[in-house]
Amino acid sequence: MTPGLRRGLFLAGLAGFLAFYLWGLTGLPGFGHYPGPYGFIINSIAVGQTKATGVVSAVNFEYRGFDTVGEEFILFAAATGIATVLRHLRADEDETDSDGAAVLGEGASDTVRLAALLFTGPTVLLGWYLASHAQTSPSGGFQGGVVLATAFVLVYLGGDLVTFRRISPNDLVDSAGAVGAGGFAAVGLTALALGLPYLDNFLPLGAKPGAVSSSGTIALISFFVGIEVAAAFVLITSEFVRQTLAASARSGA
């Protein structure tokens, strides 16, 4: 199949798809005229029922908590897949741990190192804040975990490869990810053990909506999700970094 024929076939298929799509658009209620009652109902009753002022996090971890369990395990499986593929790949090549560390380590300019030094601490603080305040403001486990992983990436970008490898050893990162994923499932199983439906909110809800200790299991689940997402992204980044190490040491750069 030549590239020209492939492009022609694609454009023909795309034209058909776009015709149907634009025809279906005319039946939509239009942008801004949201008709359905589900969103309005959730917005009205969520604060009263869960004492959480962040309705999006309440939907994520309470009303549709089962979907979030599935999504978190997709993330966990992707991180495990990357670890499997890249560690197997690394075992095929020469394992040059200590040699590789001597090759890099220079190369980052002073400005980059200063910026990394200044921003790493506040980034960790911001990540913890986001992961623990899911029920009050626009934050939550997923964002907090990614910001925490960004702090580790900042250490690597500052040119400090030895420190990066020391603060993200394989065993610690693997077990942190497992604790996060297993903790989320364990919260649901604890609800089952108490005779309630899976992932039901069994902790005390607190008195004032919007306080940090309110909303029961939402805060707890968000904390576990933050740990798991941070561990998954640190694992992914450290596996890719080790790949570039192996390549550079082998080529004798």
Place this chain on the structure above:
Amino acid sequence: MSVLPADLSLPRAVAVVTPYTVPTALMDALQIVILVLVAAGATMVVLTRVPVRQVIALSAYGLLLALLFLAFQAPDVTLSQITVGAVVLPVLLLLTLSKVRKKEK
């Protein structure tokens, strides 16, 4: 609609004045401008064929998307998009490209 509690009042698309509201025409104009910029940004990302330059274009496109999500009143999705689309994904892409290129040398 019999599942609603009896004491529920559902304001439907009423522009209630809060400290955060702007006039509707201004919000409409902002959304139109950012939507056009996002469409142009997507075209630019696809038409850049050299992968390293495409990563920079992707990072800029990610920031434009984050602005769009902010204009759609979704601050949570904005936070996720900024960290993931403008930081984590370009770092992973550049690490992959450096691994692949070192093989060529």
Place this chain on the structure above:
Amino acid sequence: MQYLPFVVVAWILAVGLYGIVTSRHLVHQIICLIVVQSSTYVLLLGVGYVTGAVAPYFYDVPVHTAAVDSVVQALALTDVVVEAAVTALLLAFAVQADKRFGTLDPHELVKLRG
């Protein structure tokens, strides 16, 4: 303005798919896949928008203020983070393909066997 976000969604989808079909580099293909995924985020948030409403956080606004739909925001939020991890898995496969076959051209990779 009634249908502009949905037309933009169709445009981004079409452009991304065109990039995937006519690509000659595996990493370029993966970046075009990221663009296609971003069109679904815009579609989700465009469906749930209410004119003149605020974000669904009631920490300092009264509880019955008109707010946009929060369910599609929850979907888009987990979507963004999880698809980044899946894209990283695709990149790991690209690294593996480069090591095994020595090339990153999709048209060449099709012809290889085992």
